[in-house]
Amino acid sequence: MSHTPVLELSDISKSYLDRQVLSGLSYSLAAGEYVAIMGDSGVGKSTLLNLIAGLDSPDGGEIKIDGKNLPVDDEAATILRRKYLGFIFQAFHVLPHLTLQQNVSLPLLLNHLPLDHALTMLAAVGLQGREQDFPHQLSGGELQRVAIARALVHRPRLILADEPTGNLDQDTSREILQLIRSEIKANQASAIIVTHSRLAAETADRILILDRHGLAPISLENRE
């Protein structure tokens, strides 16, 4: 396995108008590591994930993915992100006019990969037989499973998840979290999950707390 960190954040800063959200933040994520980020509301967790995803750019500092600097507005960087990253963001809605199979095939199409893995992935999230259904025929938990299948189908090296179980009941949450973890481990991917849920955070290898000093691992005695 490569020793190049999957993700390297160096001295990242980000402000919105006069509000400094992130400052001097550095972190390195090793290949195959799955970490959860927790922290107070408004501390900048989603902002950080958006910066890594390339949905926004930092005011200062450097973000390297697989050892490479990736400018937000560069086409080659967009292609690399598309191949390398998998997003499980609530804002990334499943497209309503496409069937489940078409939705899950999208990342494969965009990356010029064979499309048959979409069916395997739908089966893996428990939606075998529902391939030709449209999103409006699904429950919230089922929809979230489609979003997860779509995020993971092209076997991304780095998975970014923002409150992946936000609106789900506890049983469905457990199932979804188990699924995310097993897919991450089966593909030897790295992952960052941002969450307020202790249940979700506990599925990660490590829990980090984001505060105004940066990212720090939670100490073992606080882990209960």
Ligand SMILES: Nc1ncnc2c1ncn2[C@@H]1O[C@H](COP(=O)(O)OP(=O)(O)OP(=O)(O)O)[C@@H](O)[C@H]1O
């Ligand atoms: N596009 C934006 N424009 C202006 N301010 C923003 C923008 N995005 C985030 N902020 C502000 O940046 C701060 C951090 O927001 P962020 O969503 O990253 O926090 P968070 O830690 O994810 O919070 P929560 O746990 O409540 O989701 C907040 O004060 C928020 O109001």
